[in-house]
Amino acid sequence: MSASVVLASECPPDDPGFCAPSVLEFFPKPLATFDLFGVHFAITRITIILWIATGLMVWFFIAATRNMRLVPDKRQYFAESGYSLIRDGVAREVIGTEGLRFAPYLASLFFFILINNIMGIIPFAQIPPTGRFAFPVVLAAITYVLFNWVGIRQQGVGPYFKNNLFPAGVPKPLYLLITPIEFFSTFVFRPFTLAVRLFANMLAGHLLLAIFAAGTVYLFTVGNFSVIFGPISFAMTVIMTFFELLVQVLQAYVFVVLTSTYIAGAMEEAH
């Protein structure tokens, strides 16, 4: 199978040179389009992968917890340890005991991101839906609203912004410097970096894999001495696939830990 069948490319078809996969990977041909309330929607391969991945995740957790027993079977054990990883390992560790009420949200967030990240290395899917900027943006927006809402509920509007923008125990003139920094770091960069971190890691990881995979095909089919480099490119594809698995799990974890860190920061009284 030639590389151009699998990968969207912008190179002219008669170009004999190597055609590297580009960001266009994330803009596949729409399978169906429709307009709703003046907004243009397109169902693409990535949308389908998102639906299947999320559906599988939801089905797994429903099926695993339908007949819960005191002595769990394999599936229930797996689901319970996954939930416990977030509930005890993140919600309780980072936020404290009152953080347990956020555990369902944090666990859903973690497994949604995880399954959609992992789609980047699952054969036949091999594109992470979280590499489309829209998904991390929505997730970061939810977190942003959540931690601000929690902070305002917990401390009241005035004290919450006062604690964030004018931290106590700082010499008065320094507020000139500190307040803008605190404002940007808390209310601008937090949601921005949260979204871009996930998006950038998934986009870069996918392009890395795609370039090594397309490079392998190209080196083996170009028909000159380049063929001796083919195995190296192939080995890198395999190694990078495992590296990507690590990155994908880590990014899902980092997103959830940062979300709970922000919630914990918003719940703290003045310090």
Added chain:
Amino acid sequence: MSVLAELTGNIGTVAYGLAAIGPGIGVGIVFAAYIQATARQPESAALTRTYLFLGFALSEALAILGFVVPFIIT
């Protein structure tokens, strides 16, 4: 003047390479400090983990800002 070597592409990618140096060192320092703190005082691991992730997120923010540059400047 004859052209000896030519490089085409987006200068923003070079900007990202430069922008990644500082945060790379910074994130390294953050994790090094966490490992050292945990090795000296294992009980403090849970206490400092929050600050680990806050510090890591804050230093990495600069690299993330740099990552956006190639997309904006084309």
